[in-house]
Structures are given as structure tokens and as C-alpha cells.
Amino acid sequence: MTHEIYPSREVIEAAHDRIRPFIHRTPVLTSATLDALSGAKLYFKCENWQKIGAFKARGGLNAVLSLSEQDLKNGITTHSSGNHAQAIAYAARQVGAKAYIVMPDNSPRVKIEAVRQYGADIAFCVNTPEARQEAVDRLVEQTGATFIHPFNDYRVIAGQATAARELIEEVGTSLDVVMAPVGGGGLLSGTALAARYFSPQTTVVAGEPEGAADAVLSFRSGQIERAPYVRTIADGLLTPLGTKTLPIILENVKEILTVSDDEIVAAMRLLWERMKIVVEPSGAVPLAALIKHKERFKDQRIGIILTGGNVDLGKLPF
Amino acid sequence: MTHEIYPSREVIEAAHDRIRPFIHRTPVLTSATLDALSGAKLYFKCENWQKIGAFKARGGLNAVLSLSEQDLKNGITTHSSGNHAQAIAYAARQVGAKAYIVMPDNSPRVKIEAVRQYGADIAFCVNTPEARQEAVDRLVEQTGATFIHPFNDYRVIAGQATAARELIEEVGTSLDVVMAPVGGGGLLSGTALAARYFSPQTTVVAGEPEGAADAVLSFRSGQIERAPYVRTIADGLLTPLGTKTLPIILENVKEILTVSDDEIVAAMRLLWERMKIVVEPSGAVPLAALIKHKERFKDQRIGIILTGGNVDLGKLPF
Incomplete structure (x- = not known):
């Protein structure tokens, strides 16, 4: 088995070069309607259009x-x-x-x-x-x-980091905040490292469903915690953090904001109805968190990673 | 009231210049999955991302x-x-x-x-x-x-023609076919004129719901016909042709293919599930027609106008 190396700047750059021939450089979309609605300037990194329909x-x-x-x-x-x-x-x-x-x-x-x-x-x-x-x-x-573990693996984390790296390359280092959802923390830890290396003045804020609220507890205690209960529509975010993702998150993430399933569905509806794009519930969690706390993000430039678009159309929440 | 002028090449070019500051130049998407599935090379003009969510x-x-x-x-x-x-x-x-x-x-x-x-x-x-x-x-x-009539107006027809013009500018004149749905015929007649002026070797094929099958009858008789019955999920395509759209269609469209609502919903599902984009039922009609007759379009380069993305998420057919 190959050795796992902590995702330094160089490790993430090498990961990016390694995977580039096999991935899409997904577009970054903006929406005047959602800007007006949120009071912030939003940049959506469309990983719902990534190969396999998700950043993974x-x-x-x-x-x-x-x-x-x-x-x-x-x-x-x-x-x-x-x-x-x-x-x-x-x-x-x-x-x-x-x-x-x-x-x-x-x-x-x-x-x-x-x-x-x-x-x-x-x-x-x-x-x-x-x-x-x-x-x-x-x-x-x-x-x-x-x-290959879904998230508690430095190679996986380094790969996930490339989404935020591309977002920063595209929008520039003037981003005030990058937002991602948190499940096991693979994307969030990668995003946090990408921000640290490639846009140090950008802070990283996560969104987490109330119905899988382990990361917010872990963030507080500094240990891997279990969610008090697990029941959420955001089915990509059910797992607790891992031994490799938690330390990176503790060190590099500013805040984890929780949202209810109603708030997730409302944000998902905005993405579908206003932007005409298919995003899975987990992918709508950061936007839900931003809208819930919009006074805090007012007039800021916010990058949001839309994580995926793999939904079962037979089981929509609308 | 201003005079309506027949949409010549120059009239359509002038319309394009007139509206350009107020519209999006919508992207043209491709999909390896849908190419494999259809056996053709598809170019989707994404008017679901147009201002107001539709080519109109x-x-x-x-x-x-x-x-x-x-x-x-x-x-x-x-x-x-x-x-x-x-x-x-x-x-x-x-x-x-x-x-x-x-x-x-x-x-x-x-x-x-x-x-x-x-x-x-x-x-x-x-x-x-x-x-x-x-x-x-x-x-x-x-x-x-x-x-301002929704379709039986030369100024409206000239405006709708600009969608196909942009598609041709983007993909080139090597397109074998451009497809659009037909309701009152504003988009179809505009598309047919754009092909005639800007890519004369490209043929134009329309898709029409079986549950609003007036255009296919009119195309046969040369007169404005009523549909035998009107009942379809493609709620943008219910009206008969007009006195201005019919002659243009008779002269410049190759064929009108009808599809059932089941075929429309299946095509819509492909667009949502595989391409992660929100397209209204009317917008899925040409793809449904192409899939139904795929042996006829095999290996051809097909432009498809995805007309709009304004759906009521509370009333989806999935």
C-alpha cells in the first residue's frame, strides 16, 4: 500500500496535475437573483457537473x-x-x-x-x-x-481540495469566504487547506444539517463526536468526522453553521427554480446556512461548492 | 403601431443587435452520456438559462x-x-x-x-x-x-430566430439538423429562418406533443388546423400555428415528429438526471423526438434548443 502524505501545498498541486486529465474543470456560476436575495455576491462552483455528478x-x-x-x-x-x-x-x-x-x-x-x-x-x-x-x-x-476510505485518507482529501483551488483560480483571492458542507469532512478539510495555501485571507465556513450535527460538536470539543440523532434529507452528510479530517478542520475552519431540513429544501428549491440546475440536498446546505445568517455575510464575496447533483427524481422533497 | 417587416436576414441581424444588451448569450452544452445514448452528436442551446428562464x-x-x-x-x-x-x-x-x-x-x-x-x-x-x-x-x-402577440408577429419571430443564430455561430455550419419544439410556431419559424440564412445546408426538424398535434396536420394540409385533442404535459405548446408562422414553417421546415407524454417525460428525466439541468417539459420534446427516431439521426450533428426551465417544482411528473 502506498504511503499517505499530509496534504501540503505541493501535494495538492501534484494531485491536481494527476487528476486533471480525468475531471471536468467545472464552471463557476453567478446569479443576480440569488445575490439580491442573499445580500452577498455568490460564486457557485458547479461540482454537480463533475464526472460522476459530484466532487467525489x-x-x-x-x-x-x-x-x-x-x-x-x-x-x-x-x-x-x-x-x-x-x-x-x-x-x-x-x-x-x-x-x-x-x-x-x-x-x-x-x-x-x-x-x-x-x-x-x-x-x-x-x-x-x-x-x-x-x-x-x-x-x-x-x-x-x-x-480507499471515503474521506479519512490524505489522498482523498488532497483530491477534494482541488475544487476550492479551481474556484480560487477562477474568482481570485478577493473571496471573503468559501463555504462547503461537512459530512465526514473530506471536502471541508480539503477546502480549508486549499484556502490556506492559495488564498490565505479567505475564511472557510461549513454548513451541517441539524439532523447529523456531529461536526459542530466535534469542532467544539476537539474530539470526534457522534450526532445526537441522525435524520436528514442531506444523505451525503451522515457520517462523523475522521481522525485525519478533524485536526485539519479544527485548525483551518472558522465556523460550522447548522441548518434544518426545511432550510435545506428551501435553498435547494432556489437553486433549482432560479438557477435551473439540479443540485442534491447535501449541496444546498451551505447556501441554506448563508441565507439563515445572511446579515453576517452581507456584501461579502462568497464562494460556495455545489457538491453534487445525483438525486433520485422519484423521491424529491418538493 | 410600428410596421411589422418579414424577418429577412438583415431584420434578424438587426433584432439580434437590438436585444443583445438585455439577453444572455446562453451556453451550448454537450453530454457524452446523451451522445452515447442517442447515437448522435448533440449540442444543447441552453435557453433555460435565458433571462426569464426561456427563449421568449x-x-x-x-x-x-x-x-x-x-x-x-x-x-x-x-x-x-x-x-x-x-x-x-x-x-x-x-x-x-x-x-x-x-x-x-x-x-x-x-x-x-x-x-x-x-x-x-x-x-x-x-x-x-x-x-x-x-x-x-x-x-x-x-x-x-x-x-404583442405571443408568436404571430414578425418582430417576435425575428427575436426567437436569434437563439438558433447563436447556436450556429457557436457550433458552426457543419450542423446537420437543428431541432426545436412547435406550439404556435414562433420559435420554429424563427429557427427555420436562421438556419436558412446562416447555415443553409442545415435542415430543421420540429418535435410536437401527440396531445397537441395541430402543427403536424397543418404541415400536411397547408392550412391552420386544430389538434384532434389537447392534453399534454408540454404546456408551452398547446396553441395552433398562426397566419405568419405557418407559411415560414411550410417553406423552411423539413419535418414535424410527434411524441407521447411518456416519451417527453423520459427525455426530460434524461436532461435532469444526466445533465443536471432543469428543463421544462416543452423543452424536452425535441430530444424525445430524436430518441424515438434515433436510427434516422445516427452519427449526425444535431443542435437542440432547450427552450426553457420554468417548471412548477410542486407538480413534477417524476
């Missing part, structure tokens, strides 16, 4: 492309109900490696189909952290595949 | 900007349940004129709100052609406002 393609690719030929021969495995599963399946296909994906049996239909389309083997399990890990451990034992 | 901003603006100062003083009126209402309200606001919009009382909530936001006066009526025209006639009598 970046981290998955960087991890897979970092593996040795010997590692790739035995394949790659991970567990994920969502975008990371697609990211690993997509990345594996790019390098001609086998992907073994453990998915909870209640995963969204559209995500299962997508993983299958990338040619991955899917093993289903019940949706508990223990069952997922057990299924992956079994696959590693049987195949020798390399396990 | 073009025609409305060209008509309003063509009026004399004296005309503008008395205001502008039209009847529309949808995007033309917003287009006229938006255009009137740009020139500081009053807009009086007659809307059927069962118009989508989101469209009524949008018209109101542009500062227009709304008069509601029952949803019959007679009641609409009567309400407009009354407004013209009371206010002296100029009536």
Missing part, C-alpha cells in the same frame, strides 16, 4: 491514480451508499483496475445503477457501519484489493 | 424595443399563461413601460409570481382563447396599450 470524483481519482501497478492488479474496494462508490468505480475504470464496492442495500437506485454502469462489482450489506466494514474486510482478504 | 425573452424584447416612444407611453399588453407573459413584463421593465398581462386564472403559480416580480399589472380571465382576447381588447381600449 476528484478524491477517488487521486487515491486510485496514486496506487502502484502492483496494488492496481488486485483491485480497489470501498464502502459507500453514494457518490464515493461511483467515484471509485469511475476511477478504477480509468486505470483498468477492478473495483469491488460495498453498498448498503437501501442505497438510492440511481446510485446503484451508476456504479454498475462503470463496471464495478457490487456487494450489498445491511446499512450499519459494522456490516459495511466487515464486508470490505472480507473483500480485502479474498482479493487483496486496496481499501 | 428574445422575441418579447425585440417587439418591445421596436416600439416608438409614443407607443411605449401607453404601455404594452399581451395574454399568456406562461413564458411570453414574463418576457413582455421583463421587456417592458427594461424600457420603463407599463405592462398589462392577461393570464388564465389556472396559470402556474411560479409564472404568476414571476410576472408580478417584474412589476406588471395582471388581469386574470378564464382559460379560453375568447376570454383571453376579450380581456386584452378591453385593456387596449382602456389604456391604448400595444398588443
Whole structure:
């Protein structure tokens, strides 16, 4: 297994060069309507148009492309109900490696189909952290595949950091704030490092669903905490932070703001109705946080990472 | 009232110059997934991102900007349940004129709100052609406002033609086909003229809902026909052709293909799910027609005008 290196500036730049041929440089959209509505100047980094429909393609690719030929021969495995599963399946296909994906049996239909389309083997399990890990451990034992964690992996974090790097390249270092949602913290820690290296005066603020409010507690206590309860429409943000993401977040993130599911759905509706773009609930969380606290962001220049667009159209909240 | 001039090449170029400061030059998107699925090379002109969320901003603006100062003083009126209402309200606001919009009382909530936001006066009526025209006639009598027909107006047709002109400018004259939906024929006749003037070897093919199949009959008989029945999700395409749109279509359109509502919804789902963009049912009609007849368009370069993105998220067909 390759060595994981802490994502320094150079590590993130190298990750960017490594994945660039396989990703889209997604556009940054603005909206006069949403600017007027929020009182801020907003720059949306459209990772809903990224390969596989989400930023996770970046981290998955960087991890897979970092593996040795010997590692790739035995394949790659991970567990994920969502975008990371697609990211690993997509990345594996790019390098001609086998992907073994453990998915909870209640995963969204559209995500299962997508993983299958990338040619991955899917093993289903019940949706508990223990069952997922057990299924992956079994696959590693049987195949020798390399396990790539969805977020607690420096290679994944370095890959996710490239979204904010592109946003900063595009909009410039005059951004006052970059916002991202937080689940396991892969995107948030990468975003925070990208801001630190490439636009040091830009602060990083996260949005988190009230129904998965572990990161805000961890941010306060300095330890990995569990959410008091888990029930939210933002199904990409359910997991607690990891041992690698928490320290980066503690050091480089200014604040974590929580929002209710009603606020998430209202923000999602704005993105769909006013900007005519399909964004998944998790991707609407930062905008929901900004609107909830708009007096605090008044007249500022805010970059927002729209994380993904993989929604089950049969189960919309409207 | 200003004189309406047949949309020659020069008239369309002048319309384009006239409206350019007030419209978006919308992007042309491609999708490897939809190319693979259709067997053709597709270029989507994203008029769902146009001002007011639909191409109708073009025609409305060209008509309003063509009026004399004296005309503008008395205001502008039209009847529309949808995007033309917003287009006229938006255009009137740009020139500081009053807009009086007659809307059927069962118009989508989101469209009524949008018209109101542009500062227009709304008069509601029952949803019959007679009641609409009567309400407009009354407004013209009371206010002296100029009536701008949603499609049977050369200034409107010249404005709509600019969408296909931009598509041709962007993709080049190597396009084999340009596709647009047909309702009253404003967009289709404009598109057909733009192709004739700016890319003569490109043919124009229309898509029409089976549940509003008047244009396909008119195309056959050479006269304005009524649809055998009107019941379709493509609520922007309900009206018959007009005396000005029919002759242009007869002379310049190759074919009109009909599609069922199931086919429209399936195409709409592809646009939303695969391209992560919000397109209204009417806008999905050409793609539905292309997929239905894909053997006929195999390996061709096809431009498709995605007409608009104004959907009521509370009433989705998924």
C-alpha cells in the first residue's frame, strides 16, 4: 500500500496535475437573483457537473491514480451508499483496475445503477457501519484489493481540495469566504487547506444539517463526536468526522453553521427554480446556512461548492 | 403601431443587435452520456438559462424595443399563461413601460409570481382563447396599450430566430439538423429562418406533443388546423400555428415528429438526471423526438434548443 502524505501545498498541486486529465474543470456560476436575495455576491462552483455528478470524483481519482501497478492488479474496494462508490468505480475504470464496492442495500437506485454502469462489482450489506466494514474486510482478504476510505485518507482529501483551488483560480483571492458542507469532512478539510495555501485571507465556513450535527460538536470539543440523532434529507452528510479530517478542520475552519431540513429544501428549491440546475440536498446546505445568517455575510464575496447533483427524481422533497 | 417587416436576414441581424444588451448569450452544452445514448452528436442551446428562464425573452424584447416612444407611453399588453407573459413584463421593465398581462386564472403559480416580480399589472380571465382576447381588447381600449402577440408577429419571430443564430455561430455550419419544439410556431419559424440564412445546408426538424398535434396536420394540409385533442404535459405548446408562422414553417421546415407524454417525460428525466439541468417539459420534446427516431439521426450533428426551465417544482411528473 502506498504511503499517505499530509496534504501540503505541493501535494495538492501534484494531485491536481494527476487528476486533471480525468475531471471536468467545472464552471463557476453567478446569479443576480440569488445575490439580491442573499445580500452577498455568490460564486457557485458547479461540482454537480463533475464526472460522476459530484466532487467525489476528484478524491477517488487521486487515491486510485496514486496506487502502484502492483496494488492496481488486485483491485480497489470501498464502502459507500453514494457518490464515493461511483467515484471509485469511475476511477478504477480509468486505470483498468477492478473495483469491488460495498453498498448498503437501501442505497438510492440511481446510485446503484451508476456504479454498475462503470463496471464495478457490487456487494450489498445491511446499512450499519459494522456490516459495511466487515464486508470490505472480507473483500480485502479474498482479493487483496486496496481499501480507499471515503474521506479519512490524505489522498482523498488532497483530491477534494482541488475544487476550492479551481474556484480560487477562477474568482481570485478577493473571496471573503468559501463555504462547503461537512459530512465526514473530506471536502471541508480539503477546502480549508486549499484556502490556506492559495488564498490565505479567505475564511472557510461549513454548513451541517441539524439532523447529523456531529461536526459542530466535534469542532467544539476537539474530539470526534457522534450526532445526537441522525435524520436528514442531506444523505451525503451522515457520517462523523475522521481522525485525519478533524485536526485539519479544527485548525483551518472558522465556523460550522447548522441548518434544518426545511432550510435545506428551501435553498435547494432556489437553486433549482432560479438557477435551473439540479443540485442534491447535501449541496444546498451551505447556501441554506448563508441565507439563515445572511446579515453576517452581507456584501461579502462568497464562494460556495455545489457538491453534487445525483438525486433520485422519484423521491424529491418538493 | 410600428410596421411589422418579414424577418429577412438583415431584420434578424438587426433584432439580434437590438436585444443583445438585455439577453444572455446562453451556453451550448454537450453530454457524452446523451451522445452515447442517442447515437448522435448533440449540442444543447441552453435557453433555460435565458433571462426569464426561456427563449421568449428574445422575441418579447425585440417587439418591445421596436416600439416608438409614443407607443411605449401607453404601455404594452399581451395574454399568456406562461413564458411570453414574463418576457413582455421583463421587456417592458427594461424600457420603463407599463405592462398589462392577461393570464388564465389556472396559470402556474411560479409564472404568476414571476410576472408580478417584474412589476406588471395582471388581469386574470378564464382559460379560453375568447376570454383571453376579450380581456386584452378591453385593456387596449382602456389604456391604448400595444398588443404583442405571443408568436404571430414578425418582430417576435425575428427575436426567437436569434437563439438558433447563436447556436450556429457557436457550433458552426457543419450542423446537420437543428431541432426545436412547435406550439404556435414562433420559435420554429424563427429557427427555420436562421438556419436558412446562416447555415443553409442545415435542415430543421420540429418535435410536437401527440396531445397537441395541430402543427403536424397543418404541415400536411397547408392550412391552420386544430389538434384532434389537447392534453399534454408540454404546456408551452398547446396553441395552433398562426397566419405568419405557418407559411415560414411550410417553406423552411423539413419535418414535424410527434411524441407521447411518456416519451417527453423520459427525455426530460434524461436532461435532469444526466445533465443536471432543469428543463421544462416543452423543452424536452425535441430530444424525445430524436430518441424515438434515433436510427434516422445516427452519427449526425444535431443542435437542440432547450427552450426553457420554468417548471412548477410542486407538480413534477417524476
